[in-house]
């Protein structure tokens with residue numbers, strides 16, 4: 404008996420931008436899986452490669468190397484027509500709901516376009532009904548179909564973005580910072596909408612965010628990225644309760660819990676993230692790592708299983724056989 408493949412598998416994904424002599428190493432040898440029904444969080448500082456990975460998963464950017472598999476099928480080997488069919492299963496919710504909605508299109512055309520491309524709800528009447536249904540699904544009114552994006556608030560625009568992603572009944576959604584352009588007061592509403600729809604349609608998600616609290620709330624597992632490399636992977640509750648990698652520890656220290664009885668023991672991050680054109684040798688985090696030793700400049704640590712379901716890319720265990728505080 405063989406287990407079915409994960410819904411999404413990323414294998415040694417690499418994406419370099421710019422000239423081959425000194426490229427931007429946006430994503431450098433990243434691997435992870437997403438099981439059906441799972442929400443995987445992708446966190447890391449600005450420029451760590453989160454959006455590039457999200458886009459590569461949907462083949463909105465062409466990987467420089469490595470593979471993305473959907474139900475075991477290599478997207479890179481899919482023909483044009485196969486990829487168009489697969490696109491229906493793989494959708495994206497963008498950070499800026501204004502920039503991602505064509506301002507010259509009415510909502511009905513924004514939603515109708517996706518339906519038409521995939522031959523869904525054919526015919527004017529069926530399409531109109533489906534659009535009304537989609538608007539209601541995201542908490543808007545059927546009358547909103549006649550309006551243009553600028554006639555909505557930020558939160559409502561993000562609801563339209565969600566409706567567009569869901570219009571084709573996808574299995575998998577990449578949500579790239581879907582809350583960060585919204586007022587804090589609106590964020591909770593959109594989070595609840597995403598939770599509700601995830602439940603209702605058994606969606607699998609990659610949730611990209613800076614906001615660790617939201618990731619902790621929404622995600623089953625988390626991948627921590629730094630300079631295009633995976634630092635740590637683990638189930639959300641365990642990773643937040645006991646981060647294993649010095650970078651994860653620093654990230655969590657930088658966003659302390661309001662609970663004053665929990666002492667902050669980790670050292671917060673010092674200095675700036677190095678340039679991805681010229682990443683440090685060995686471990687890319689070593690220049691900011693409070694635990695770095697000489698060997699960290701020589702050897703590039705790969706993520707390894709250090710406990711059940713938990714991966715960490717750090718040499719310190721290899722050298723000293725220790726668990727960092």
Ligand SMILES: Nc1ncnc2c1ncn2[C@@H]1O[C@H](COP(=O)(O)OP(=O)(O)OP(=O)(O)O)[C@@H](O)[C@H]1O
Pocket residue numbers: 420421427428429447448449450451452453454455456679
């Ligand atoms: N089209 C592109 N051409 C050149 N460089 C790019 C391109 N897209 C991204 N990059 C670079 O790749 C690196 C990773 O970018 P990416 O947008 O994936 O990071 P991110 O983690 O999503 O950051 P943020 O949190 O700011 O959204 C950055 O150094 C970025 O400048």
Ligand SMILES: [Mg+2]
Pocket residue numbers: 453454455579
């Ligand atoms: Mg991004």
